[in-house]
Amino acid sequence: MFMSSQQNHIAHLDMDAFYASVELLRYPELRGQAVVIGAGAAHQPVLQADGTRSYSRLRDYAGRGVVTTSTYEARALGVFSAMGLMKAAKLAPDAILLPTDFTAYRHYSKLFKAAVSAIAPKMEDRGIDEIYLDLKDQTDDIAIVAQRIKDAVVAATGLSCSIGVAPNKLLAKICSDLEKPNGLTILAAADIPSRIWPLLVKKINGIGPKSAEKLAVLGILTIEQLAMCDPAVLQANFGRVYSAWLMRVAQGIDEREVATRSEPKSISRESTLERDLHAKLDRNELSALFTHLCERVADDLVRKDYLGRTVGIKLRYADFSTVTRDLTLPDPTNNAQAIRQAAGECLRRVPLDKRLRLLGVRITSLSKPGGVLPTIAEQGELFAAQ
Structure with a gap:
């Protein structure tokens, strides 16, 4: 039996290839090309004497980094987020490689959310590039409202987004992905058999x-x-x-509300692996992903203006059994290096003799910044001493 809240309009807005799209604003000559984001500063484009830029290619990369995101042209070649850059280089060696710039991504995230909230203030922030919106109180036709939101995002950022509108969050998230990029999908409960x-x-x-x-x-x-x-x-x-x-x-049933004002109790990132990996045999690939998850948690903390004190990990083995471990730090932090080292300490306390299917990192005991944070060097010294 289908869910019955047909008058409920929940929207899921997802920015299209967000990090890559921000980079294309900076480097418009790369539009239409396979571009991968995820390298360090060493792969910054170089301005030539004639005014053109030279770019690193994925085939030139050596290291343990992972893909943060990629353009749709790179995705067509099989390159997706959380994939090891060395593996991606085998699939798309000629793809352009760019470093991540979370300062720029956070800036554009704030811009698009401010533009949307002026139209639909009942918003649930789900990350740097996606939000849920409660639109049931909107008086205009829902398609007009959704298009108005899309237009406001373009006007504020120069970037496109895809929106799914449905009776609940589950269906809205599915719909936002159906017509990417720059899509708009509106679904009623009666459409579930034909469209879902x-x-x-x-x-x-x-x-x-x-x-x-x-x-x-x-x-x-x-x-x-x-x-x-x-x-x-x-x-x-x-x-x-x-x-x-x-x-x-x-059956399309989901009773979750759009949480507009709730304070987070934890911030986490996890990744279900494309194939089961062994902690020893696939150490480099797992280590790169582990670091990437810690960096994403740290970025979420900075973006949401929180510090966290208790770092935890979650491992799910191939047999679906799950273990977790936590470590409480002397002081709260939002620093990726500190989180990575604490998560590494947790990792040493779990069995690593079985293959893994999921890896996750979280931070709890959240608080708002109340003073000057330790520097990266100070936090490195703290963990070196432990």
């Missing part, structure tokens, strides 16, 4: 690659097949809690 059910199960946020593979073994490839599956079969393969969730989301 034909999609692959991996389109549901929360069904990762391993779960999708396990469903495929059961002959479940589409959301419709999941919706029609015998609940007993799902429970036997996924357990009581996760199978119940699978049945609900396949």
